[in-house]
Structures are given as C-alpha cells and as structure tokens.
Amino acid sequence: MSWLLLLLTIALVCGSAPVFADDDERYMNCMNSFDCGNIKGVGYPFSGSDRPDYCGYPGFELGCSNQDPEITIMRSTYKLLGVNIQSRTLNVSRSxxxxxxxxxxxxxxxxxxxxxxxxSDHAEVTMFYGCPSPSPPALSISQFTCNINDTVMMGYFITANLSLLSGTAPSLTSYLTTCNNSVKVPALQSAIVPILDSPTVAQLLEAINQGFELVWSTNDSLCDACESSGGLCGYNRTTTAFTCYCADQPRDFECSSSPQAPSQSTSMSSFLS
Incomplete structure (x- = not known):
C-alpha cells in the first residue's frame, strides 16, 4: 500500500511540473502591475514596485513614497497624479x-x-527670483518673498509669455530681465484661468498642484501587436530594444502559437500590415 502511495505521489509531482516550466519568469513578473496610493493597475511602459525594469521603458520608472506615487523625469521628481493607458497620457506636478x-x-x-x-491643455507660469527692490511703482504684478539658502529675495510671477509683454508693457519686461533667476513651471491652461481674476500665491499653488498632462511615445505600435498576440510588452536593457514577453520565452515582436519562435521577417510583416 505504501509503494502504491509513493508511486501515485511521484506521478502527481512529475505530471504537474511542465505547467510551471512553460511559464517564463519574465512573462510572469510583467503580469504584475504598479500599485501605489490611488494609482492602480499600471503596466507598460512603466516599471517599479513589483514590476522589474525590463517590464518598462527607460525613463518610465515609478516610485512609491508613503503611498505617494512619483516619477523622475530628466533628474527631477514629479508627483504622479494620474495615468491613462488608453490615451497614453499622464498627469504630473512639480514636487x-x-x-x-x-x-x-x-x-x-x-x-x-x-x-x-x-x-494641448498646456500653459506655463514664470516665476522670477532675486528681483531688485523696490520695483517700479507702475508695475502691477503678483509679488512674493522667498528665503532660499538663508537668502531673502523678492519674486514675481506672470502667466503670460514675457516676449509677448514687451510690446504692451516694456517697463515690466525691462524690470523682470534684471531679476537673478527665472523658472518656468507647466500647468493646465484650464487651471490658469482663475489666476487671471485672482493672481494670488494661493491660487497659483492650487493651479500648480493640479499638475499638467504629458503624452508618451514608446514603441506603441510594437506593443499593440505584442499584446494582441497574447504577450506582454517590455524592454531588453542589454540589446536596448523592445521585447515581447511571451508565456514560453521572449520574442522580438509578438508571440507565436507554435513552440518555435517566428522569423524576424514574418514578425515584421505582421507588424507592418
């Protein structure tokens, strides 16, 4: 009886092994989504958290700090406010x-x-720092004061393009060019409208914290073909190329129903059709 039980156990173990052997580890890992705070179910082109870097595209690494999702763009950190995979847009704000x-x-x-x-819903606010004091009395622009690195400085902000003001307000343009620094911060055009009626620091901060929208482009056509074939989009950091992770093994473009990988010409013709 014990021998029969042993043989039955071996048969069950051996019989179930191929189910797991056929599942590529990278494919399984890229099934995970990025979840942090109110941002849920985010996949390609993003990586981070339970998604290894090969599951996303370079430059789209996400972080999660105290349930606050964030993204680093060109070495600057932004709060991630929303992601729309269908329209390939994300909403971020300057941290x-x-x-x-x-x-x-x-x-x-x-x-x-x-x-x-x-x-298209894009606008910019320009902040000027270290401006001469006092300002000319004729200037009616929004003022604020900063203490940066133990240096107290006067600042101003405008929501219009400075070059457009040169014809209508030359004295304003001339004065602002004497400030030590200027910083352009993106915002939604729709969020800037209330500032025109009430140009206060509180209104400006509210507009900035609503963030601004960006649209991404990261091998989108290749990814569509990969997902249509049952694969998961990713990126090979070694070859610096798009990769389609399939249940059995990674492919260049899309998955195949047969055990053999499709030829490159076949995959490319399918992608171009």
Whole structure:
C-alpha cells in the first residue's frame, strides 16, 4: 500500500511540473502591475514596485513614497497624479512646488521630446527670483518673498509669455530681465484661468498642484501587436530594444502559437500590415 502511495505521489509531482516550466519568469513578473496610493493597475511602459525594469521603458520608472506615487523625469521628481493607458497620457506636478514657491534648487521643467510631450491643455507660469527692490511703482504684478539658502529675495510671477509683454508693457519686461533667476513651471491652461481674476500665491499653488498632462511615445505600435498576440510588452536593457514577453520565452515582436519562435521577417510583416 505504501509503494502504491509513493508511486501515485511521484506521478502527481512529475505530471504537474511542465505547467510551471512553460511559464517564463519574465512573462510572469510583467503580469504584475504598479500599485501605489490611488494609482492602480499600471503596466507598460512603466516599471517599479513589483514590476522589474525590463517590464518598462527607460525613463518610465515609478516610485512609491508613503503611498505617494512619483516619477523622475530628466533628474527631477514629479508627483504622479494620474495615468491613462488608453490615451497614453499622464498627469504630473512639480514636487518642489507643492507647498510654496521657494524650492531650494531653481530649475526649469525639461522633457525628452522623443518620449514625452505636452498635451494641448498646456500653459506655463514664470516665476522670477532675486528681483531688485523696490520695483517700479507702475508695475502691477503678483509679488512674493522667498528665503532660499538663508537668502531673502523678492519674486514675481506672470502667466503670460514675457516676449509677448514687451510690446504692451516694456517697463515690466525691462524690470523682470534684471531679476537673478527665472523658472518656468507647466500647468493646465484650464487651471490658469482663475489666476487671471485672482493672481494670488494661493491660487497659483492650487493651479500648480493640479499638475499638467504629458503624452508618451514608446514603441506603441510594437506593443499593440505584442499584446494582441497574447504577450506582454517590455524592454531588453542589454540589446536596448523592445521585447515581447511571451508565456514560453521572449520574442522580438509578438508571440507565436507554435513552440518555435517566428522569423524576424514574418514578425515584421505582421507588424507592418
């Protein structure tokens, strides 16, 4: 009886092994989504948390700090407010302007245009720091004071393009160019409208904290073909190329129903059709 039980156990173990052997580890890992705070179910082109870096595209690594999702873009950290996979857009805000207009490091927002671009609902607010005091009495612009690195400085902000003001307000343009620094912070055009009627620091911070929208472009057509074939999109950091993770093994473009990988010409013709 014991021999029969032993043989039955061996048969069950051996019989179940191929089920797990056929599942590629990278495919299984890329099934995980990024979840942090109110951001749930985020997949390609993003990596982070339970998603290894090969599950996302370079430059789209996400972090989670105290249930606050964040993303680093060109070495600057942004709060991640929302992701729309269907429209391939994300909403982010400058982390250094969450509480006030006086960050320790004054830097403009910069993007890699090959990966990210602003949507049509885009506007910019320009902050000027270290401006001469007192300002000319004729200037009616919004003023604020900062203490940055133990240096107290006067600042101003405008929601219009400075070059457009040169014709209508030359004295304002001339004065602002004498300030030590200027920083452009993106915002939604719709969020800027209330500032035109009430140009206060509180209104400006509220607009900045609503974030701004970016649209991404990361092998989108290849990813669509990969997912249509039952695969999961990823990126090979060694070959620096798009990879389609399939249940059995990674492929260049899309998964195949047969054990053999499809030829490159076959996959590419399928992608182009």
């Amino acid at each position: 250094d302007y969450t509480a006030n207009l006086c960050p320790t490091l004054l830097s403009n927002t910069s993007l890699n245009p090959n990966l990210l671009n602003y949507t």
